[in-house]
Amino acid sequence: MVRRIVAVIAAVTLTLGLSAAPARAASPVETQFAWLIDASARLPVPAGELAEHVDQVLLTAAGGADGFNNAVRPFSPFTPAAVISSSPTQLRQLVSSPAGTLLADVTVNPSGLIAGLRFTPYLPAPATWPAVDSTLRTLAPQVSFAAMRISPAGCRLVHGRNPDTVRPLGSAFKLYVLGALAEAVRSGRLSWDTEVPLNPAWKSLPSGVMQDQPDGTVHTLAEYANHMIAISDNTATDHLIHTVGREAVQRQFTRFGNTAPNAPVLTTREFFTLKGWRYPAAASSYAALSPALRKRMLPLLDRVPLNSITAWQQPRMINKVEWFGSPVDMCQAYAGLWRQHEPSVHAALTLNDGGIALPAAEFRTVWFKGGSEPGVLTLSYFARAADGDLVTASLMLSDPARPLDEAAVAPQAVALLRGAIELSAAA
Numbered sequence: 115m116v117r118r119i120v121a122v123i124a125a126v127t128l129t130l131g132l133s134a135a136p137a138r139a140a141s142p143v144e145t146q147f148a149w150l151i152d153a154s155a156r157l158p159v160p161a162g163e164l165a166e167h168v169d170q171v172l173l174t175a176a177g178g179a180d181g182f183n184n185a186v187r188p189f190s191p192f193t194p195a196a197v198i199s200s201s202p203t204q205l206r207q208l209v210s211s212p213a214g215t216l217l218a219d220v221t222v223n224p225s226g227l228i229a230g231l232r233f234t235p236y237l238p239a240p241a242t243w244p245a246v247d248s249t250l251r252t253l254a255p256q257v258s259f260a261a262m263r264i265s266p267a268g269c270r271l272v273h274g275r276n277p278d279t280v281r282p283l284g285s286a287f288k289l290y291v292l293g294a295l296a297e298a299v300r301s302g303r304l305s306w307d308t309e310v311p312l313n314p315a316w317k318s319l320p321s322g323v324m325q326d327q328p329d330g331t332v333h334t335l336a337e338y339a340n341h342m343i344a345i346s347d348n349t350a351t352d353h354l355i356h357t358v359g360r361e362a363v364q365r366q367f368t369r370f371g372n373t374a375p376n377a378p379v380l381t382t383r384e385f386f387t388l389k390g391w392r393y394p395a396a397a398s399s400y401a402a403l404s405p406a407l408r409k410r411m412l413p414l415l416d417r418v419p420l421n422s423i424t425a426w427q428q429p430r431m432i433n434k435v436e437w438f439g440s441p442v443d444m445c446q447a448y449a450g451l452w453r454q455h456e457p458s459v460h461a462a463l464t465l466n467d468g469g470i471a472l473p474a475a476e477f478r479t480v481w482f483k484g485g486s487e488p489g490v491l492t493l494s495y496f497a498r499a500a501d502g503d504l505v506t507a508s509l510m511l512s513d514p515a516r517p518l519d520e521a522a523v524a525p526q527a528v529a530l531l532r533g534a535i536e537l538s539a540a541a
Contacts, residue, residue, distance in 0.1 A: 141202040142226040150220070150228070154190035158183035169229040189213045189233075199474035206471065208236055217471045234469045235525040239533030243273050246537070249530050250275055253523055254491070254511035260441030261534040263541065264452070264504035269445040272505075272538045277441045280374045281510035284485020285321075285346045286492045287379075287437035289447045292339055292463075294358045294366035296456045299335075304358070306336040306458045312349070316356050318383040319420060322347030336458050343483060344465035348382035355381050371446040374438035377405040378412065387415045389430045389487075390423035401434040429489025429514050436490070441508035448481065448496040448506050468493060470532050476500055477535070488517040493527055499539040507534035 140148070149167050153159045161179035168182070176182045195208035195215070204221045214235060221230035240246045250257055260277035262269045271277055298304040312324065312331045319325065324333075324347050333341075338354050341347035355363055363379045380388075388397040400411055439447075451459055460479075468482030479498035486492065494508040509527050511518060 141200070141205075143203055143205045143220060143222045144200070146222055146226065146228050147205050147207075147218075147220050151192050151194060154186060154192045157187055157190060167228060169223055169225075169227040172229055172231065189216070192218075198471045204230075208471075209233075217469060236471065237525050237529035239529045239536065241533060241537075243537060246273065246530055246534055247275070249526060253509075253527060253530075254513055254518055255515075256281065256512040258441050258510040259508065259534075260445065261507045261538045262442070262445040262505065263538055264445065264449045264506065269442060269449055269506070271442070272541050273534070274441065280438050280440050280443075281492070281512050282432045282436035282485075282487075282490045283439050283510075284436070284487055284490050284492050285348075285351075285382075286439070286444065286483045286485040286494055287376075288342050288346065288351055288485075289444070289451065289483050289494075290366045290370060290372070290379075291351055291354050291358070291363055292343060292459060293370060293447065293451055293454065294363045295335060295339060295354055296451070296454045296459050297366065297369070298358050298362060299456065299458075300454070304335060306334065306339075308335045308357075309333070310335065310338065310353055310357055313353065313356070315416065316349070316352045316381075316383070317420065318348035318352050318381070319386050319423065320348065321345060322349050324349035324353075325420075336461075339458065339462045340465060343462040346483075346485070348386075352381040352383055355379070370443070370450040372439050372443040374440070374443065375405075376438055378409040380412075380435075380437065381416075383420070384412055384415045385435070386423050387418045388435050389426055391418050393426070393430060397431050397435050401431060427488055428517060429487075432487070432489045432512055432514055436487075441494070441510060444494040444508040445506040448494070449504075451481075452496070452504065463496075468495065469528050470495055470535070472497060472532060472535060477539075486518075486520065489513045489515075491518050491520060491523060491527065493524075493531055495531055495535060497535050497539070503539055505535055505538040507531040507538065 146167055164173060164179050164182060176185060189211045193210045195210055198206040206219045209216050209218045216233040217236040219232040220228060223229040240249055250259055258276040258279045258281050260274040261272045263272055299306055309332045312327055312329055314329045317325045322345060324341060338350040341350035342354060360379055364377055367376050388400055400408055463481035466482055467480045468484055472480055477497045477499055481496040484493045489512055491511045496506045498504055509531055
């Protein structure tokens, strides 16, 4: 929660960076961001003043006025820097603070109050391929990376390290679920407006929020897709797999050119069961089976209650029980999704840019999907440059022996991929 509030404050810095065009009236989000910058220099902000600028839901989640002020104090005051993107309701800008440079993201509700606040560490991107290579050597014991350009002929490698080497994908496999859903819609078998109630047998564990909603709550397939991609909602993912069909998702791996051993495609609930229930017995037995026998074991896994599954902190069979692909596979998946020309696919993939913060004026479209578990971190981006060029950058890090320090590694990885996208677009 502290990080969420800090992000809010960082986002406020955006407004002060918008100094040009004096004739233009400030947007609601710019106005609130300017207030936040000012407020960060005169803490504590009184409760009455906070109520005039911050949505009550967000303020309550922060722990009221005291919680808000306490969360902001270690990072204040903020100084605005470069604007990444802006709209009347959302502003993303770099800010400097005692904690370093942050990417601030602030949104306002229809009443003009701050309803969303987030900040993330922002590191400078490497400006040359040797600098990219230097960073790659420091991130993890096992690394696969590819920066690629997409053309009608397919994906062309611009720069890489083990670009064809298969690694665990984590939640990045959800790109194939999205592609399979789009194919089902294209064929007329399903519609983005098809309504599916929450089935308790299909509920999974976080990440996500849908697992906490009442059984029978109805969502459209488009809503499930948005949750699956934007916040990596596992319950949404499993509802889509069951609705589209496991075999259809399996075919989508092949259709997008991924030939890694992904049969049968696990639901997230089955994945959690294998690694969090009677480990390592169940997982070892499953890994030793042929694909056909694995499929016969899945109904047994589906009957394990969610409250019997426990979390794990150390890597567990990450090279045997997972979803798999390479950075080249990620480029091909993005190329396939782009070729589908589905507005709902585009809408889902643009909800969260994974913190890469590419300048909106230079990159008109940014898609992101990542994934992680102990010992695994995968980050994959797709971008359309202002001149229409399509580029991707994917990084897959893994360590079968110990968990990755994501707090330290993730900001470096995002900065590396930002640099890779910019270098590829200029190639």
